[in-house]
Amino acid sequence: MSELVNVAVDAMGGDNAPTEIVKGAIEAVKESGKVKVFLVGKENLIKEELKKYQYDEKQVEVVHAGEVIETAEPPVMAIRKKKDSSIVKALYLVKDGVCDAFVSAGSTGATLVGGQVIVGRIKGVERPPLAPLIPTAKGVSLLIDCGANVDARPSHLVQFAKMGSVYMESVMGVKNPKVAIVNIGAEEEKGNALVKETFPLLKSCPDIHFTGSIEARDIPEGAADVIVCEAFVGNVILKMFEGVGGVLIKKVKEGMMTSFRSKIGALLVKPALKNTLKAFDLEAYGGAPLLGLNGLVVKTHGSSKAIEIKNSVLQCITFKEQNINDKIKEKITLED
Amino acid sequence: MSELVNVAVDAMGGDNAPTEIVKGAIEAVKESGKVKVFLVGKENLIKEELKKYQYDEKQVEVVHAGEVIETAEPPVMAIRKKKDSSIVKALYLVKDGVCDAFVSAGSTGATLVGGQVIVGRIKGVERPPLAPLIPTAKGVSLLIDCGANVDARPSHLVQFAKMGSVYMESVMGVKNPKVAIVNIGAEEEKGNALVKETFPLLKSCPDIHFTGSIEARDIPEGAADVIVCEAFVGNVILKMFEGVGGVLIKKVKEGMMTSFRSKIGALLVKPALKNTLKAFDLEAYGGAPLLGLNGLVVKTHGSSKAIEIKNSVLQCITFKEQNINDKIKEKITLED
Numbered sequence: 166m167s168e169l170v171n172v173a174v175d176a177m178g179g180d181n182a183p184t185e186i187v188k189g190a191i192e193a194v195k196e197s198g199k200v201k202v203f204l205v206g207k208e209n210l211i212k213e214e215l216k217k218y219q220y221d222e223k224q225v226e227v228v229h230a231g232e233v234i235e236t237a238e239p240p241v242m243a244i245r246k247k248k249d250s251s252i253v254k255a256l257y258l259v260k261d262g263v264c265d266a267f268v269s270a271g272s273t274g275a276t277l278v279g280g281q282v283i284v285g286r287i288k289g290v291e292r293p294p295l296a297p298l299i300p301t302a303k304g305v306s307l308l309i310d311c312g313a314n315v316d317a318r319p320s321h322l323v324q325f326a327k328m329g330s331v332y333m334e335s336v337m338g339v340k341n342p343k344v345a346i347v348n349i350g351a352e353e354e355k356g357n358a359l360v361k362e363t364f365p366l367l368k369s370c371p372d373i374h375f376t377g378s379i380e381a382r383d384i385p386e387g388a389a390d391v392i393v394c395e396a397f398v399g400n401v402i403l404k405m406f407e408g409v410g411g412v413l414i415k416k417v418k419e420g421m422m423t424s425f426r427s428k429i430g431a432l433l434v435k436p437a438l439k440n441t442l443k444a445f446d447l448e449a450y451g452g453a454p455l456l457g458l459n460g461l462v463v464k465t466h467g468s469s470k471a472i473e474i475k476n477s478v479l480q481c482i483t484f485k486e487q488n489i490n491d492k493i494k495e496k497i498t499l500e501d
Numbered sequence: 502m503s504e505l506v507n508v509a510v511d512a513m514g515g516d517n518a519p520t521e522i523v524k525g526a527i528e529a530v531k532e533s534g535k536v537k538v539f540l541v542g543k544e545n546l547i548k549e550e551l552k553k554y555q556y557d558e559k560q561v562e563v564v565h566a567g568e569v570i571e572t573a574e575p576p577v578m579a580i581r582k583k584k585d586s587s588i589v590k591a592l593y594l595v596k597d598g599v600c601d602a603f604v605s606a607g608s609t610g611a612t613l614v615g616g617q618v619i620v621g622r623i624k625g626v627e628r629p630p631l632a633p634l635i636p637t638a639k640g641v642s643l644l645i646d647c648g649a650n651v652d653a654r655p656s657h658l659v660q661f662a663k664m665g666s667v668y669m670e671s672v673m674g675v676k677n678p679k680v681a682i683v684n685i686g687a688e689e690e691k692g693n694a695l696v697k698e699t700f701p702l703l704k705s706c707p708d709i710h711f712t713g714s715i716e717a718r719d720i721p722e723g724a725a726d727v728i729v730c731e732a733f734v735g736n737v738i739l740k741m742f743e744g745v746g747g748v749l750i751k752k753v754k755e756g757m758m759t760s761f762r763s764k765i766g767a768l769l770v771k772p773a774l775k776n777t778l779k780a781f782d783l784e785a786y787g788g789a790p791l792l793g794l795n796g797l798v799v800k801t802h803g804s805s806k807a808i809e810i811k812n813s814v815l816q817c818i819t820f821k822e823q824n825i826n827d828k829i830k831e832k833i834t835l836e837d
Contacts, residue, residue, distance in 0.1 A: 239690075302748045315685070315693035349651070349736040354575075357651035357733045381740035385748040397693045398737055400685040404717035405741035412638045412721040413749050420777030421770050430769025434756070437763035441756030 169201045169224070170485045172478050173255035173264040176206030176214075177233045178271025179467045183207075186270065187214035189474025194224040196475065199482050203264055205230050205255040230254040233271075236467065240274030244282060252276060256283040259460035266461035266481035268452060270469040277313045280455050280462040287490060289497040290457035292317065294325045294396070295464060296332065297453035299406060303387030307333050307342075311399035311453065319363040322346070322393055323370060327496045328456040329391035330373045335487040336480070337390075341374045345389035347398055348378035359395060367393070372496060381405075414442060451476030454484070457493060461485070505537045505560070506821045508814050509591035509600040512542030512550075513569045514607025515803050519543075522606060523550035525810025530560040532811065535818050539600055541566050541591040566590040569607075572803065576610030580618060588612060592619040595796040602797035602817035604788060606805040613649045616791045616798040623826060625833040626793035628653065630661045630732070631800060632668065633789035635742060637723030643669050643678075644720075644728045647735035647789065655699040658682070658729055659706060663832045664792045665727035666709045671823040672816070673726075677710045681725035683734055684714035695731060703729070708832060717741075750778065787812030790820070793829060797821070 174190045176183045183206060190202040201224045204211045208229040215225070232250040234243045247253060252271055256279045258264040267284075269276045277295060286293055295312030298305040309329040314321065326344045333342035346363060348356045355378065356364065367375045379389050381402060394402065421431035451473060452465035461484050463477045510526045512519045519542060526538040537560045540547045544565040551561070568586040570579045583589060588607055592615045594600040603620075605612045613631060622629055631648030634641040645665040650657065662680045669678035682703060684692045691714065692700065703711045715725050717738060730738065757767035787809060788801035797820050799813045 302751070347737065349733055360733075381737040382744040382747075384741070385744040397685055397696075398734060401683065401717040401734055401737055402741060405720070405738060406745055408718040408721040409742055409745040410749060411718075413746060415638070416777050417753060417774060420774045423773045423777070427770045427773035430766040430771075430773075433766025434763045434770060435766075437759045437766075438753060438756045441752050441759070 168199075170199055170266070170482045171201050171203065171264040172481045173203040173205055173228070173258045173267045174474065174478065175251045175255055175267070175269035175271050176204045176211050177230070177251040178269045179465070179469050181468070181470060182270065183210050183214050185469065185471045186474050187211060188218075189469070189471035190478060191215075191218045191220050191225070192471055192475040193478035194220050197479060197482060198224070200224065200478060201226065202478060203228050203255070203258060205258070206233075206251040207231065228254060228258065234275045236272050238272065238275070240272060240278040243272070243275050244279045252279055253283065256280065256462075259284050259462070264460070265485050266463065268463045268465065268474065268477045268481065270465045270467055270474065273464055273467075274313065276462060276464050277455060280458050284458045284460045284462060287457050287459055287494055287497065289494070290328075291324060292321045293455050293457035294328065295453050295455050296325075296329060297403060298337075298451070299384070299403065301385055301387030305337070306384065306387060306390055306392050307337075308392045308394070308399055308402060309456070310394065310396045311403050312396050312455065314396045317359070317395040319359065319366055322359070322363045322395065323366050324457070324497060326367055326370065326373050326375070326391060326393045328493050329393065331489060331492045331496060332454065332456060333390045335489055335492060336483050339390050342390035343376045344373050344391040344393060345376050345379035347381060347384075347392060347394035347402070350378065350380065451480045454480075457497075459490070461489075504535075506535055506602070506818045507537050507539065507600040508817045509539045509541055509564070509594045509603045510810065510814065511587045511591055511603070511605035511607050512540045512547050513566070513587040514605045515801070515805050516606075517804070517806060518606065519546050519550050521805065521807045522810050523547060524554075525805070525807035526814060527551070527554045527556050527561070528807055528811040529814035530556050533815060533818060534560070536560065536814060537562065538814060539564050539591070539594060541594070542569075542587040543567065564590060564594065570611045572608045574608065574611070576608060576614040579608070579611050580615045588615055589619065592616065592798070595620050595798070600796070601821050602799065604799045604801060604810065604813045604817065606801045606803055606810065609800055609803075610649065612798060612800050613791060616794050620794045620796045620798060623793050623795055623830055623833065625830070626664075627660060628657045629791050629793035630664065631789050631791050632661075632665060633739060634673075634787075635720070635739065637721055639723030641673070642720065642723060642726055642728050643673075644730070644735055644738060645792070646730065646732045647739050648732050648791065650732045653695070653731040655695065655702055658695070658699045658731065659702050660793070660833060662703055662706065662709050662711070662727060662729045664829050665729065667825060667828045667832055668790065668792060669726045671825055671828060672819050675726050678726035679712045680709050680727040680729060681712050681715035683717060683720075683728060683730035683738070686714065686716065787816045790816075793833075795826070797825075
């Protein structure tokens with residue numbers, strides 16, 4: 166038992182809970198003998214779902230939580246008041262060392278706030294960033310930070326660059342990952358006050374591979390592996406990805422339906438197109454880790470289906486096996 | 502002569518100067534008898550291009566400028582030193598009242614800085630924003646500001662909202678345009694310090710139709726007519742539009758080429774798709790006005806072809822006819 170990676174899963178979080186969440190957790194368990202999932206939430210609902218599957222009982226445990234934090238609730242208050250919620254109970258499993266990681270498709274705010282308040286930050290980490298993987302023409306890049314840390318300071322961004330480098334190198338296997346800071350031009354003298362102050366700090370960082378500024382236009386091309394920015398900008402980048410992608414794909418589909426000729430063509434290109442566009446689907450890459458905590462917290466989309474939950478749970482194995490947190494600790498304290 | 506709208510055009514600006522610039526200017530003149538273009542740049546080169554066309558000579562004038570400001574030059578220095586450049590000379594034509602407007606595909610920095618320094622701001626305008634139109638699922642929205650005004654203050658954003666409303670109402674004919682501020686969530690309490698401070702100011706503005714926050718995801722849907730943000734965020738939005746769009750369209754094309762079946766399909770859908778995607782082409786909408794100056798300055802893409810130059814020149818007619826600057830003056834001074 167001791168060598169299993171223990172992952173708490175918020176069985177009540179997201180639009181498709183508990184059905185898809187339980188399904189994804191079980192799929193993860195079936196795919197890897199290295200993981201045990203702790204399904205946290207309303208016991209009767211979870212057990213009802215579990216009846217659908219056959220699985221190794223040593224790899225699945227149900228932890229009852231009577232409350233659910235809704236997406237619209239103010240996060241700080243929700244974490245404080247709803248002690249019996251799936252998010253709070255799951256986070257305590259991580260804090261108390263029962264679990265190594267927590268995966269949630271529920272309230273982003275509560276997951277982020279709870280992660281910091283309950284699980285706590287690694288000593289030296291100023292702000293834990295939320296760092297989703299985004300698809301690019303070349304593969305994936307890590308966008309760090311997309312979390313709740315608005316109005317960040319230069320020292321935060323430097324830590325994001327270091328933590329992001331550790332993640333891309335150790336979890337994604339990218340050797341010497343290229344780090345770039347989001348800017349409004351390629352030249353060093355461009356940018357707002359935050360970027361201008363951060364740029365020389367990143368440039369003089371000995372333990373990252375800083376390549377300079379990146380314009381938003383070049384992010385989808387895959388011009389860097391670790392894209393550093395403060396959370397407001399990161400959020401805008403992530404959501405423009407979703408928004409432009411969604412509208413364009415809708416337009417392409419509409420365009421194909423405008424004439425008889427194009428309708429026939431659409432039938433012929435459909436299977437090939439589906440494969441191509443799948444590579445550009447943000448949800449295919451599992452959840453976004455909240456880095457720099459004493460444990461791993463992974464936030465998946467509210468609309469997560471089983472596949473995203475499964476990928477997120479499996480991601481926790483690599484995270485544990487690669488000792489990411491020890492590596493982060495080392496990089497951050499080096500600085501101090 | 503006096504009723505003609507006089508537009509100075511930077512014949513040396515952009516990747517396709519002077520050929521496409523002169524072509525676009527002449528096309529504008531042929532399309533509208535209301536405009537006169539002043540082609541500013543190297544006389545011999547411009548005259549060489551002009552030989553290709555037949556046009557009403559009363560509508561075209563060549564103004565010699567011996568220097569060119571390159572894109573890479575630091576803008577402030579370039580404006581100060583290159584007095585004989587096409588940008589500086591054209592801006593003086595506007596300042597001196599010879600021309601009503603200036604269209605440039607050249608250095609963005611020099612055009613923005615020069616616009617402020619040479620043409621000057623309308624009294625009361627704190628910062629002139631650059632405001633491109635972006636294509637959406639419903640039509641177009643005005644993204645304001647995408648210029649050089651990083652680290653804006655709340656009062657600047659309020660002025661952007663007012664100027665943007667005037668533009669969308671008077672130039673684009675949108676009645677009572679919906680104004681939204683870019684934010685990382687729909688709730689009023691979300692956002693960074695700038696947005697939190699600006700939100701109540703916009704809310705209490707009597708002369709705009711403020712609808713609250715807009716998430717970046719909803720911008721391509723066309724959820725608001727005037728999208729207010731500070732320049733760094735605006736730049737990221739604009740360039741994500743270009744970047745995601747470019748990569749996705751490339752992927753769609755590649756996807757169509759993966760099998761024999763899909764290649765046949767591609768031939769059939771091509772004409773229909775081309776039309777749809779044209780509606781999503783950022784360059785189809787002419788240039789971005791720099792609002793709040795004593796005159797109009799329009800910045801087009803560096804890669805502008807004749808069509809964008811033509812549309813930008815024609816846009817200046819509406820701007821003049823609708824007395825946009827008088828309306829801006831009125832809205833801004835109301836506030837004081």
